[in-house]
Amino acid sequence: MWTVIQIELFKIFRRPRTYIAFAAITGLIGIIQFGLKLEGDAYVDFMMRDITSSLTVEGKILNGYQVCYIILQILLVHVPLLIALVAADMVSGEANMGTLRIMLTKPISRTRLLLAKFIATMVYTLLLLIWLAILALFLNMIIFGTDDLFLMKSQYVVLLKKDDIFWRYVWAFGFAALAMTTVASLGFLFSLFAENSIGPIVATMSVIIFFTILSTLSIPLFNKIKPFLFTTHMIGWKEFFDIKVNDANEAIAGTIQNPQKIINSALVLVAHIIGFVGISVWVFKRKDVLS
Amino acid sequence: MPVIVKVTNLTKQFKNLTAVQDLSFSVNEGDVYGFLGQNGAGKSTTIRMLLTLIKPTAGTVEIFGKKLGSNRNEILREVGAVIEKPDVYKYLSAYENLKLFARLSGMKPSSEILMEKLDKVGLADRAKDPVKNFSQGMKQRLGIAIALVHDPKLIILDEPTNGLDPQGIADIRNLILHLSRDLNKTVIVSSHLLSEIEQIATRVLIINKGKKIIEGNASEMFDPSQTIVELQTFDNDYALQQLQLSGWRNHLQAQRDSSSILIKLDRSQIAELNRELVAMDIQVLSLQPRHSLEDYFLQVTSGKQHVDSYSN
Numbered sequence: 237m238w239t240v241i242q243i244e245l246f247k248i249f250r251r252p253r254t255y256i257a258f259a260a261i262t263g264l265i266g267i268i269q270f271g272l273k274l275e276g277d278a279y280v281d282f283m284m285r286d287i288t289s290s291l292t293v294e295g296k297i298l299n300g301y302q303v304c305y306i307i308l309q310i311l312l313v314h315v316p317l318l319i320a321l322v323a324a325d326m327v328s329g330e331a332n333m334g335t336l337r338i339m340l341t342k343p344i345s346r347t348r349l350l351l352a353k354f355i356a357t358m359v360y361t362l363l364l365l366i367w368l369a370i371l372a373l374f375l376n377m378i379i380f381g382t383d384d385l386f387l388m389k390s391q392y393v394v395l396l397k398k399d400d401i402f403w404r405y406v407w408a409f410g411f412a413a414l415a416m417t418t419v420a421s422l423g424f425l426f427s428l429f430a431e432n433s434i435g436p437i438v439a440t441m442s443v444i445i446f447f448t449i450l451s452t453l454s455i456p457l458f459n460k461i462k463p464f465l466f467t468t469h470m471i472g473w474k475e476f477f478d479i480k481v482n483d484a485n486e487a488i489a490g491t492i493q494n495p496q497k498i499i500n501s502a503l504v505l506v507a508h509i510i511g512f513v514g515i516s517v518w519v520f521k522r523k524d525v526l527s
Numbered sequence: 528m529p530v531i532v533k534v535t536n537l538t539k540q541f542k543n544l545t546a547v548q549d550l551s552f553s554v555n556e557g558d559v560y561g562f563l564g565q566n567g568a569g570k571s572t573t574i575r576m577l578l579t580l581i582k583p584t585a586g587t588v589e590i591f592g593k594k595l596g597s598n599r600n601e602i603l604r605e606v607g608a609v610i611e612k613p614d615v616y617k618y619l620s621a622y623e624n625l626k627l628f629a630r631l632s633g634m635k636p637s638s639e640i641l642m643e644k645l646d647k648v649g650l651a652d653r654a655k656d657p658v659k660n661f662s663q664g665m666k667q668r669l670g671i672a673i674a675l676v677h678d679p680k681l682i683i684l685d686e687p688t689n690g691l692d693p694q695g696i697a698d699i700r701n702l703i704l705h706l707s708r709d710l711n712k713t714v715i716v717s718s719h720l721l722s723e724i725e726q727i728a729t730r731v732l733i734i735n736k737g738k739k740i741i742e743g744n745a746s747e748m749f750d751p752s753q754t755i756v757e758l759q760t761f762d763n764d765y766a767l768q769q770l771q772l773s774g775w776r777n778h779l780q781a782q783r784d785s786s787s788i789l790i791k792l793d794r795s796q797i798a799e800l801n802r803e804l805v806a807m808d809i810q811v812l813s814l815q816p817r818h819s820l821e822d823y824f825l826q827v828t829s830g831k832q833h834v835d836s837y838s839n
């Protein structure tokens with residue numbers, strides 16, 4: 237199994253297409269950093285325009301943690317496309333090249349081959365998120381420095397102390413990895429049904445867009461199905477940045493307001509991953525390879 | 528000779544199409560087994576079932592005396608295959624492709640062994656070049672190196688000469704003969720190039736529309752004393768009419784069109800036929816013995832639909 241995983245990783249990282257995602261993330265984050273470095277104060281003024289009359293905030297609002305949060309809010313909507321570029325190509329791309337049939341004449345079971353491909357896809361997803369973390373968190377901590385994190389929610393504001401933030405990002409990136417693995421498993425499933433990668437990539441993104449729209453619409457009929465849609469739970473990483481307060485409405489450092497909600501979201505995502513991969517194995521074992 | 532491959536009542540149904548129907552055959556150790564059929568006859572589907580790429584609707588496949596379904600990995604360790612086009616990873620070099628597939632075959636080959644394998648197919652000097660720059664013939668040779676890298680006992684080649692120039696075709700032919708005669712490998716080779724099969728096969732299976740037409744030793748299948756001559760005349764319709772009225776009536780063979788007339792006869796009768804054609808005032812343009820296997824193949828696979836044109 238380890239040999240097959242090594243081979244799959246070797247193939248992924250020898251393909252130029254793989255680096256599109258890394259380049260795209262680098263470019264996007266670079267532009268955001270450049271813009272905020274130049275006109276960050278204007279951005280903060282705009283962000284705070286509704287509360288400056290009733291609240292005085294001291295300190296360096298536009299710090300590395302703040303920039304990282306801004307970047308994650310923007311990019312984690314688009315990263316699925318970059319994940320799909322590789323995940324949805326894992327089987328369909330091989331079918332298109334004709335290499336799938338050669339692989340399947342080798343003495344490796346279809347289940348092991350497919351699982352090795354999925355694990356390689358997971359590794360790619362994790363590396364992409366680590367790259368995102370390096371650029372969005374660590375680089376911004378260097379460029380913009382660190383301070384308390386000030387977040388505006390729809391009903392309230394959250395102020396996290398400087399030394400109570402980093403661990404939240406570690407968990408948030410971990411949760412994002414789970415969410416992106418769900419996207420990868422969906423793209424992976426679609427890649428079994430096509431002999432070119434365009435169809436599965438478009439199908440994966442269409443499902444995510446469609447489900448995201450359903451997740452955000454507040455219509456009673458859709459509210460019933462929202463808890464079952466993986467897109468509803470993909471934004472669960474934000475929960476790490478909500479903090480518990482005591483009776484005096486003071487924040488309790490090192491707490492999360494609703495950890496159960498995070499656990500539930502993680503379980504739903506894990507269930508989706510197991511479901512998508514399970515269906516993939518079932519389909520692949522029965523698939524006639526005609527390419 | 529031990530039986531290496533035994534196929535029994537193999538059937539594959541694709542929705543409304545029966546690609547292979549009730550096919551049975553066996554391949555003995557050391558055979559070069561020629562698998563013949565026109566395009567769409569079911570050759571590739573059968574080969575893909577032998578390699579577990581396609582699941583049979585019915586029937587069984589035994590290789591090395593073991594059921595393929597329950598001993599897949601064990602069997603495939605001893606099988607090397609090239610299926611139609613030799614598709615490999617174009618963004619990798621020949622060396623990397625070979626190493627990758629060798630490892631998938633369960634080997635941990637040294638670079639010396641890999642270079643030796645590439646040298647055998649004439650690619651040692653291009654080992655580090657990306658495959659995207661290779662010609663079709665070079666890709667085919669790389670495909671064969673991949674099929675042979677783990678030293679399999681059974682080699683399955685599906686249309687291995689597709690897209691090759693005459694030199695490439697000759698190279699493949701010589702390689703197959705080398706594998707069989709010098710290394711005692713068992714080779715199953717499918718092709719629509721009948722002349723190629725005839726030159727290398729020890730046994731032949733002809734299938735048509737998914738059904739077995741005939742299986743047997745190549746030397747026994749074709750009676751060397753008999754031949755088929757292709758007759759072309761100034762007026763083929765008139766010649767055919769005259770021949771049907773003559774003693775040659777029972778020698779007339781099926782044909783695909785009216786551009787020529789096929790006559791099966793003993794080689795010693797060719798001169799006699801020529802004399803009688805002249806005597807019947809038939810203006811002969813050519814009288815040419817045709818390739819025996821090709822005629823046999825055409826006769827058994829496409830003849831029946833035209834035979835009515837020769838009946839009274």
